[in-house]
Amino acid sequence: MRLLFCVSKCSRRMHLLKLKAVQPRLLWLEHRPAAPAAPRRRRPGSGAKPPGCAAPVPPLGSVRPAGSLAGLPVLLSHTPPGRPRTVPHTPVAFASSSSSSSSSAPSSPGPAEPRAAADGDRTPGSLPLEDAKRILRLAHPERWNLAAAVGFLTVSSAVTMSAPFFLGRVIDTIYTSGTDTETMTASLTSLCIMLTGVFLCGGAANAVRLYLMQASGQQIVRNLRASLFSSILSQEVAFFDKNRTGELINRLSADTAVVGRSITDNISDGLRAVAQAAAGVSMMFYVSPSLASFVLMIVPPMTGFAIIYGRYLRSISKRTQDALAQATQLAEERLSNMRTVRAFGKELSEVTKYTQKTDQVLGLAKKEAMMRAGFFGVTGLSGNLMILSVLYKGGILMANQHMTVGELSSFLMYTFWVGISIAGLSSFYSELMKGFGAGARLWELLDRTPEFPLNEGRVLPMDQLKGQLEFRDVSFAYPTRKEALIFHKLNLLVPAGTIMAVVGPSGSGKSSLVSLLLRLYDPDAGLITIDGHDIRDLNPYWLRSHIGTVSQEPVLFSCSIRDNIAYGAVDASTVTTEDIYRAARVANAYHFIQEFPKGFDTIVGEKGVLLSGGQKQRIAIARALLKNPKILLLDEATSALDAENESLVQEALERLMEGRTVVIIAHRLSTIKNADTVAVLDQRCIAECGHPTELLGNRQGLFRKLMEKQAFLQEEQQRALV
Numbered sequence: 247m248r249l250l251f252c253v254s255k256c257s258r259r260m261h262l263l264k265l266k267a268v269q270p271r272l273l274w275l276e277h278r279p280a281a282p283a284a285p286r287r288r289r290p291g292s293g294a295k296p297p298g299c300a301a302p303v304p305p306l307g308s309v310r311p312a313g314s315l316a317g318l319p320v321l322l323s324h325t326p327p328g329r330p331r332t333v334p335h336t337p338v339a340f341a342s343s344s345s346s347s348s349s350s351a352p353s354s355p356g357p358a359e360p361r362a363a364a365d366g367d368r369t370p371g372s373l374p375l376e377d378a379k380r381i382l383r384l385a386h387p388e389r390w391n392l393a394a395a396v397g398f399l400t401v402s403s404a405v406t407m408s409a410p411f412f413l414g415r416v417i418d419t420i421y422t423s424g425t426d427t428e429t430m431t432a433s434l435t436s437l438c439i440m441l442t443g444v445f446l447c448g449g450a451a452n453a454v455r456l457y458l459m460q461a462s463g464q465q466i467v468r469n470l471r472a473s474l475f476s477s478i479l480s481q482e483v484a485f486f487d488k489n490r491t492g493e494l495i496n497r498l499s500a501d502t503a504v505v506g507r508s509i510t511d512n513i514s515d516g517l518r519a520v521a522q523a524a525a526g527v528s529m530m531f532y533v534s535p536s537l538a539s540f541v542l543m544i545v546p547p548m549t550g551f552a553i554i555y556g557r558y559l560r561s562i563s564k565r566t567q568d569a570l571a572q573a574t575q576l577a578e579e580r581l582s583n584m585r586t587v588r589a590f591g592k593e594l595s596e597v598t599k600y601t602q603k604t605d606q607v608l609g610l611a612k613k614e615a616m617m618r619a620g621f622f623g624v625t626g627l628s629g630n631l632m633i634l635s636v637l638y639k640g641g642i643l644m645a646n647q648h649m650t651v652g653e654l655s656s657f658l659m660y661t662f663w664v665g666i667s668i669a670g671l672s673s674f675y676s677e678l679m680k681g682f683g684a685g686a687r688l689w690e691l692l693d694r695t696p697e698f699p700l701n702e703g704r705v706l707p708m709d710q711l712k713g714q715l716e717f718r719d720v721s722f723a724y725p726t727r728k729e730a731l732i733f734h735k736l737n738l739l740v741p742a743g744t745i746m747a748v749v750g751p752s753g754s755g756k757s758s759l760v761s762l763l764l765r766l767y768d769p770d771a772g773l774i775t776i777d778g779h780d781i782r783d784l785n786p787y788w789l790r791s792h793i794g795t796v797s798q799e800p801v802l803f804s805c806s807i808r809d810n811i812a813y814g815a816v817d818a819s820t821v822t823t824e825d826i827y828r829a830a831r832v833a834n835a836y837h838f839i840q841e842f843p844k845g846f847d848t849i850v851g852e853k854g855v856l857l858s859g860g861q862k863q864r865i866a867i868a869r870a871l872l873k874n875p876k877i878l879l880l881d882e883a884t885s886a887l888d889a890e891n892e893s894l895v896q897e898a899l900e901r902l903m904e905g906r907t908v909v910i911i912a913h914r915l916s917t918i919k920n921a922d923t924v925a926v927l928d929q930r931c932i933a934e935c936g937h938p939t940e941l942l943g944n945r946q947g948l949f950r951k952l953m954e955k956q957a958f959l960q961e962e963q964q965r966a967l968v
């Protein structure tokens with residue numbers, strides 16, 4: 247008996263997994279030029295004004311929009327600003343912990359939009375039928391392995407459950423053979439040899455069952471993670487403005503693991519428990535129907551108790567995962583901006599904030615532990631009561647000659663097995679409920695349809711792409727701040743092959759203009775066109791493959807310089823080392839890269855933290871060069887370079903700009919002096935537009951004032967340095 251118990255315990259703990267190392271196949275990333283789509287219906291108001299560089303200056307006294315003021319540095323905002331700018335050189339804005347307001351309500355879903363939506367349509371106590379169906383659907387690709395595992399499970403369970411019956415026979419053989427030792431030894435030997443063979447088969451079947459279950463389970467988790475990552479990456483940029491990175495990472499790692507556990511170890515153990523409980527109960531009835539009916543009276547109340555417990559566990563599991571997500575979010579944000587935390591000496595207060603978050607997790611975990619302790623205490627007690635009742639009632643039956651000692655022994659062993667199986671079933675149930683809780687958070691993300699497609703729409707023939715850009719009566723506000731209008735009826739024309747410099751006060755919307763051109767957001771009204779085609783009709787993936795960008799704070803990935811530059815190519819596998827070297831030379835990056843001990847194989851650190859600002863900028867320029875785009879969007883690309891490098895890069899950029907349409911966002915005259923046109927952004931639209939010399943000639947003009955201010959600031963800086 248003890249041996250059987252040990253075998254069962256050990257088999258549970260065996261972790262034989264072999265994971266197929268297959269890379270996630272992100273289908274949406276495969277470039278499938280779609281069939282030309284019907285042109286989109288023009289929005290009302292489009293074309294009402296003739297396209298032109300200059301737009302009417304807003305009337306005097308018009309109120310400056312809140313949006314333009316919001317550009318000032320805000321270090322603790324109550325809603326996550328989510329701006330895609332996180333480089334240590336720049337001010338870092340943390341999402342305020344108070345925004346979660348979770349200290350008082352740990353189950354608060356926080357600001358994440360999809361979670362709030364899903365919370366609305368779920369009642370914690372409702373039957374998780376949909377969740378169960380989804381979990382089963384996840385297991386569908388592994389059905390053959392799982393079916394084989396169920397086959398082996400049947401064999402191993404049949405062996406396990408036949409053991410008490412045969413052991414009862416052994417006991418009866420010993421008792422009934424009386425003093426005839428020879429006969430007893432012979433029968434005992436043959437019985438034991440037969441049983442050893444049967445047990446060996448059972449052990450082998452159990453091992454194969456465990457392997458198949460675990461391997462399939464891990465495959466399911468891997469598929470779940472790949473689909474979830476694919477779903478997250480296909481969301482529009484506004485989604486990332488609203489959802490915090492740490493929270494998404496938590497779903498990707500912790501929630502998938504919980505769901506995975508509920509499918510892997512759990513389904514395997516659960517099925518075994520079901521099979522053994524069913525076989526055990528049948529055998530109990532076979533051995534003694536009256537004793538079985540008496541003992542199993544305890545099952546219905548236990549089932550009711552388990553259902554109530556499961557519901558509670560499911561809801562608390564979801565709350566725990568939410569609280570954990572908030573803690574992860576805080577840690578992720580602070581750790582990735584460690585320099586800012588150190589510079590402000592906020593280590594201790596950040597530790598306190600993190601501890602508060604983990605305290606919430608702890609509080610919920612304690613509640614869960616209490617519930618668990620109660621539940622398992624009651625199930626353990628009921629198991630012991632079952633054994634006691636078997637001994638009591640069985641003893642009476644034996645005394646009345648209705649049972650043999652072997653039958654009572656068999657019955658007792660079956661009762662043990664049924665008890666163990668019921669305990670296994672309750673743990674299966676509680677793990678499954680936890681899985682449903684975590685699964686609910688995953689389905690929200692998996693089911694979310696991006697607001698605009700990633701790889702659908704028209705693809706223009708290459709020879710038709712000239713690169714003329716036009717904004718027609720464009721009005722726009724960020725989805726997270728709909729009330730703060732960034733552009734109002736903005737008109738701008740950038741003829742193909744020309745250079746347009748965009749200038750304007752801080753927060754006037756220069757970077758927003760670039761975001762709209764890249765179709766990271768859609769305007770609320772008006773049209774943005776490329777060669778007369780509404781960019782909403784074009785395939786966004788194709789569109790972005792023809793636009794090169796160098797942003798104000800270039801972000802590099804934590805891999806080699808070579809890989810970072812190759813990242814710019816539409817198909818990185820076709821890039822040769824010579825292509826990378828050429829791009830680096832043109833971007834004036836080749837020499838400094840070669841001076842590193844590992845040259846182009848130097849690892850740049852997280853977000854390029856191991857490089858200087860100027861070096862990062864030049865690598866970003868090389869990355870854009872490798873793309874060889876028709877349209878270039880440069881966001882103050884030379885700002886981080888010293889005077890000498892700036893002129894070298896400027897030369898390189900001038901060569902690169904030839905034959906391309908370029909939009910440069912710039913503050914400094916040196917950056918924009920070669921532009922064909924300058925557009926000055928102010929008060930939500932283009933306030934001035936024309937040739938740089940012409941605009942400089944206008945003493946009262948905004949451009950002139952901006953440049954004077956800029957020159958004054960530079961002089962001040964230089965004086966301060968001297």
Ligand SMILES: Nc1ncnc2c1ncn2[C@@H]1O[C@H](COP(=O)(O)OP(=O)(O)OP(=O)(O)O)[C@@H](O)[C@H]1O
Nearest residue numbers: 313314316317329487724752753754755756757758
């Ligand atoms: N993702 C976002 N969500 C909400 N508001 C945003 C977002 N990005 C920018 N804004 C707001 O839009 C306005 C314009 O910002 P933008 O970055 O386009 O200005 P800018 O002219 O490039 O500023 P700067 O010269 O300081 O870089 C600002 O008020 C800013 O707070």
